[in-house]
Amino acid sequence: xxxxxxxxxxxxxxxxxxxxxNLFALALRILKQRDLAEDCLQxxxxxxxxxxxxxxxxxxxxxxxxNAIVRNQALxxxxxxxxxxxxxxxxxxxxxxxxxGASQEQQVSQSQEQQASHRCLATLKENQRQCLQLAxxxxxxxxxxxxxxxxxxxxxxxxxRRGLLGLRECLTHII
Amino acid sequence: MSDTYNLxxxxxxxxxxxxxALGSLDAEQKAQFEALLAVxxxxxxxxxAWQELLQQGLHDFKPMPTPKELWPRIAxxxxxxxxxxxxxxxxxxxxxxxxxALALSLVLTVTIIAPPWNSSTSLRESTSNLxxxxxxxxxxxxxxxxxxNDPAWIVNASMTQQQVSIxxxxxxxxxxxxxxxxxxxxxxxxxxxxxxxxxxxxxxxxFNSRITSLPNWQQLVQQGKLVIxxxxxxxxxxxxxxxxxxxxxPWVSAMTGPTIGI
Numbered sequence: 001x002x003x004x005x006x007x008x009x010x011x012x013x014x015x016x017x018x019x020x021x022n023l024f025a026l027a028l029r030i031l032k033q034r035d036l037a038e039d040c041l042q043x044x045x046x047x048x049x050x051x052x053x054x055x056x057x058x059x060x061x062x063x064x065x066x067n068a069i070v071r072n073q074a075l076x077x078x079x080x081x082x083x084x085x086x087x088x089x090x091x092x093x094x095x096x097x098x099x100x101g102a103s104q105e106q107q108v109s110q111s112q113e114q115q116a117s118h119r120c121l122a123t124l125k126e127n128q129r130q131c132l133q134l135a136x137x138x139x140x141x142x143x144x145x146x147x148x149x150x151x152x153x154x155x156x157x158x159x160x161r162r163g164l165l166g167l168r169e170c171l172t173h174i175i
Numbered sequence: 176m177s178d179t180y181n182l183x184x185x186x187x188x189x190x191x192x193x194x195x196a197l198g199s200l201d202a203e204q205k206a207q208f209e210a211l212l213a214v215x216x217x218x219x220x221x222x223x224a225w226q227e228l229l230q231q232g233l234h235d236f237k238p239m240p241t242p243k244e245l246w247p248r249i250a251x252x253x254x255x256x257x258x259x260x261x262x263x264x265x266x267x268x269x270x271x272x273x274x275x276a277l278a279l280s281l282v283l284t285v286t287i288i289a290p291p292w293n294s295s296t297s298l299r300e301s302t303s304n305l306x307x308x309x310x311x312x313x314x315x316x317x318x319x320x321x322x323x324n325d326p327a328w329i330v331n332a333s334m335t336q337q338q339v340s341i342x343x344x345x346x347x348x349x350x351x352x353x354x355x356x357x358x359x360x361x362x363x364x365x366x367x368x369x370x371x372x373x374x375x376x377x378x379x380x381x382f383n384s385r386i387t388s389l390p391n392w393q394q395l396v397q398q399g400k401l402v403i404x405x406x407x408x409x410x411x412x413x414x415x416x417x418x419x420x421x422x423x424x425p426w427v428s429a430m431t432g433p434t435i436g437i
Contacts, residue, residue, distance in 0.1 A: 009253065020246075021240050026234065038248075059223045064223060
């Protein structure tokens, strides 16, 4: 990151090579459209190039910082493109994307840590998991989550808090 | 479970940080939390920890390879922008605008945070242009204002990191050969220099052993007083020989913040 802050392009390329598959998957998970996810990654890496001096290793890991940039960029694009009816969250679309990934990413293996984390998500109650995922991947605040699920606002707030605490407790024991 | 987050409570700050990282706070709640976040190093660390945790817990997807042509697109865009940025970086106007924008955002930050602490009394000491609020928290701040009453420097002390961060916003220009030096006075002893205030950017200073070796040093620092003096370019030779004092006052607690209605 320090070299990128000094605009050393090969370092940025190296970072891209190390992280692009995971970051692209995140963008795709949010945007569910390949061309938009590609645009997202392009915009995100341009931001990394110009803002790398803001990265503070004392506060966050580089991958955490990168994920946050890509997620914020993807949510921005999602909001801008909502009117184009691009956000088809049907199981069919998600299934197609998952299939494409599975066939192409043989050389990329998921870490045991990641698999363990997924077990933690599975330990949450369905309503907690749903609320967390809507907030995280669709950028919805409490009232929008409540509206989308047609549930009382108070219930959504409670489930989100309990979901957060449950996720942390599980991950603390596993990792 | 309470329906509000009280940002003077560590437990509530922690959970509000989780909701901020998740993205579930509405616009008003987010703005209130960001006011705290802007000045609290410990809160920034909490948010980063939650971001990491959410990535570990919610990223339930497999890596997806990108098309080969994506990197060349990025590299091409960087190439174009480098030329543009080289030109634009030469404009002092741009730097001035950036400083003004940052100063404005910090003025708003301080304005948002301030009322719940001390709404019945003036926050600014008339002689020193300081935000001044008593506190008992481990994360402390101090804002010095310039002659236009905009933030000149923001000083953040993190007890957990045992360091002080100083962000330069918009200080007044100093007479040639003169600098501002920041001092901490604890327990009425010799003022301890925290360094010459930077003219730009961020400076970090670890609390030296003279401070951390004191019994209950964190409490002493919290109760201590900050002083800014004008010195020659080398700074003062000792705490007893500091130059004219232009500002002084206590820390502001970063955690004695507002209550977010959740």
